[in-house]
Amino acid sequence: MSGLKYSKDHEYLRIEGEVAVVGITDYAQAQLGDIVFVDLPTIGKKVTKGGELAVIESVKAASEVYAPVAGEVVEVNAELGEKPALVNEAPLSGGWLVKLRLENPAEIETLMDEAAYDGFLKTL
Amino acid sequence: MLDRPAKIEGPDEAPATFTGNRALDQEEPLLFEIGRLDATGVDVDAAPQVEKRLGGLERKEAIGLPGLTEPETMRHYVRLSRKNYSIDAGLYPLGSCTMKHNPRINEKVARFEGFADAHPLAPQSTVPGALELMETLAHWLMTLTGMHAVALSPKAGAHGELCGMMAIKSAIAAKGEGASRNVVLIPQSAHGTNPATAALLGFSVRVVPAAEDGTVCAQAVREALGPEVAAIMLTNPNTCGLFEREIVEIAQAVHDAGAYFYCDGANFNAIAGVARPADFGVDAMHINLHKTFSTPHGGGGPGAGPVVLSERLAPFAPVPFLRRDGERLEIVEHAEGTESFGRMTAFHGQMGMFVRALAYMLAHGGDGVAQASKDAVLSANYVRASLRDVMTQPFGDRACMHEVLFDDAWLKGRGVSTLDFAKAMIDEGYHPMTMYFPLVVHGAMLIEPTESESKASLDLFIATLRNLAQAAKEGDAKRFTQAPRYAPRKRVDETLAARKPVLRWSAA
Numbered sequence: 001m002s003g004l005k006y007s008k009d010h011e012y013l014r015i016e017g018e019v020a021v022v023g024i025t026d027y028a029q030a031q032l033g034d035i036v037f038v039d040l041p042t043i044g045k046k047v048t049k050g051g052e053l054a055v056i057e058s059v060k061a062a063s064e065v066y067a068p069v070a071g072e073v074v075e076v077n078a079e080l081g082e083k084p085a086l087v088n089e090a091p092l093s094g095g096w097l098v099k100l101r102l103e104n105p106a107e108i109e110t111l112m113d114e115a116a117y118d119g120f121l122k123t124l
Numbered sequence: 125m126l127d128r129p130a131k132i133e134g135p136d137e138a139p140a141t142f143t144g145n146r147a148l149d150q151e152e153p154l155l156f157e158i159g160r161l162d163a164t165g166v167d168v169d170a171a172p173q174v175e176k177r178l179g180g181l182e183r184k185e186a187i188g189l190p191g192l193t194e195p196e197t198m199r200h201y202v203r204l205s206r207k208n209y210s211i212d213a214g215l216y217p218l219g220s221c222t223m224k225h226n227p228r229i230n231e232k233v234a235r236f237e238g239f240a241d242a243h244p245l246a247p248q249s250t251v252p253g254a255l256e257l258m259e260t261l262a263h264w265l266m267t268l269t270g271m272h273a274v275a276l277s278p279k280a281g282a283h284g285e286l287c288g289m290m291a292i293k294s295a296i297a298a299k300g301e302g303a304s305r306n307v308v309l310i311p312q313s314a315h316g317t318n319p320a321t322a323a324l325l326g327f328s329v330r331v332v333p334a335a336e337d338g339t340v341c342a343q344a345v346r347e348a349l350g351p352e353v354a355a356i357m358l359t360n361p362n363t364c365g366l367f368e369r370e371i372v373e374i375a376q377a378v379h380d381a382g383a384y385f386y387c388d389g390a391n392f393n394a395i396a397g398v399a400r401p402a403d404f405g406v407d408a409m410h411i412n413l414h415k416t417f418s419t420p421h422g423g424g425g426p427g428a429g430p431v432v433l434s435e436r437l438a439p440f441a442p443v444p445f446l447r448r449d450g451e452r453l454e455i456v457e458h459a460e461g462t463e464s465f466g467r468m469t470a471f472h473g474q475m476g477m478f479v480r481a482l483a484y485m486l487a488h489g490g491d492g493v494a495q496a497s498k499d500a501v502l503s504a505n506y507v508r509a510s511l512r513d514v515m516t517q518p519f520g521d522r523a524c525m526h527e528v529l530f531d532d533a534w535l536k537g538r539g540v541s542t543l544d545f546a547k548a549m550i551d552e553g554y555h556p557m558t559m560y561f562p563l564v565v566h567g568a569m570l571i572e573p574t575e576s577e578s579k580a581s582l583d584l585f586i587a588t589l590r591n592l593a594q595a596a597k598e599g600d601a602k603r604f605t606q607a608p609r610y611a612p613r614k615r616v617d618e619t620l621a622a623r624k625p626v627l628r629w630s631a632a
Contacts, residue, residue, distance in 0.1 A: 034618070034619035034622075036619060036622035036623050037622070057622075059618045059619055059622060060543075060560050061560060061563060084623065085623070
């Protein structure tokens with residue numbers, strides 16, 4: 001098991017202590033196609049669960065990334081400014097988007113684990 | 125089928141030419157890369173000697189203006205224009221854009237000097253004909269929509285949206301609800317301009333999910349409504365090319381909740397002369413004169429997006445507007461003493477588009493406008509029925525309105541994407557259809573043939589798409605992934621172009 005948590009909007013969450021790393025899944029990056037720009041939030045921004053966290057622009061479309069849980073942005077992946085392709089190449093590692101300080105850790109339980117997410121993908 | 129050679133020698137295999145041209149497919153350098161700086165198409169007298177008063181700020185180097193003779197200039201622009209695909213060159217199936225034929229009578233009338241040479245600052249008493257044309261156009265727009273008033277000044281569709289939503293915002297403020305009503309409902313399938321308009325006016329957007337059949341159901345709207353909702357922005361027919369069957373019920377629910385109904389009129393071409401938006405319960409709707417009433421995309425020039433308004437929104441219409449006082453027509457320029465929300469544009473709108481749209485309406489008559497709408501729907505359904513066995517429809521096999529929507533389910537596992545399929549259409553000499561829109565449909569291909577095409581023209585288009593679909597299914601992915609091969613520029617690296625755009629020319 002990867003220990004990642006997933007939303008139905010294809011964001012993932014990796015818990016590192018009080019902070020959660022948020023990115024988009026491999027399925028999401030494949031659907032978007034080549035990513036050309038990532039618009040990240042400012043540090044300190046507070047987001048609600050389901051609120052807009054970032055915008056990813058690919059050759060196909062501009063798509064919102066929603067916050068899978070509520071929290072405060074404590075760090076963003078500055079490397080994406082120069083290399084947005086990282087989201088395509090390594091969505092789960094180097095292509096992470098934002099680190100959130102969780103407002104309500106209990107919200108994690110509303111997300112899917114890997115097995116549930118894999119099952120969800122099969123229904124699409 | 126047309127008798128064609130099985131394989132046309134591609135340009136890549138053809139011998140190179142000295143000029144880089146391929147007969148009439150000609151290379152075209154930038155204006156700055158041809159000519160000489162000292163050449164000019166006109167004789168200009170040497171500047172008179174004057175005392176310099178710029179205190180050393182005067183320019184000391186040449187600024188690099190291009191220098192071409194008149195024939196060179198003419199050739200440059202004529203060659204560029206020949207690279208442009210237009211409705212005058214071929215079928216243009218760009219869904220949602222309504223690329224219909226622009227009748228030449230429009231152009232003849234638009235060039236009458238009384239219209240073409242009128243200046244917006246000319247005294248109103250000198251342009252009574254132009255004012256009367258505006259009044260007649262307004263009459264037609266109100267009659268076709270059943271609405272109470274029309275604001276002619278907005279310059280295009282999105283500008284019209286802004287105008288209509290500003291009228292709604294003003295009406296809400298006038299009721300003292302300006303602070304509490306700050307949410308606009310927008311369906312998932314909406315044009316991107318709808319949420320942009322709402323956001324520009326400080327509203328937040330609440331998305332109404334699409335039902336399984338691609339339309340918006342009244343129940344979903346009811347669930348999204350509340351005392352904080354200012355308006356709904358809904359397109360009918362919607363961007364999936366489907367008629368919103370519950371629109372009357374939706375309008376009723378919106379009004380019951382104290383909100384307003386903004387209708388995006390981009391797809392009015394499907395219903396003009398057949399159904400009236402006022403009967404749906406619409407409060408405001410823009411009309412793209414440059415789609416519905418010919419001159420697609422404004423003929424490369426300006427568009428025009430008049431907004432029709434319901435009786436309760438009419439007082440808030442922007443200035444300038446036309447007012448008739450007995451025999452006398454005048455343009456009201458100032459908002460003082462009215463409830464108008466103010467001014468959006470310097471002048472009264474796009475006169476050239478007014479002339480063309482009215483010429484189109486008068487040439488067709490009311491029955492002709494209705495016939496055009498019906499023919500547009502018939503054309504789209506003919507394309508749909510002729511392709512449904514080789515392509516897939518996202519919402520099942522049901523009649524569409526003026527545009528037909530396919531998805532990419534039929535391409536799954538073939539190594540060909542919607543983008544590749546569109547590129548292959550370029551090789552066949554067609555402008556691609558709208559792709560990847562609406563966003564609610566995976567790999568969307570939105571085809572709007574319009575009423576302009578003859579059956580023979582539609583048949584050739586259909587045969588071409590069937591042939592391409594067959595090739596995709598037989599595994600000829602190369603024909604798609606390497607397309608276009610017969611265009612002046614071949615497959616462009618879109619990722620590189622977006623990631624590292626070269627936006628400025630610089631001398632080598």
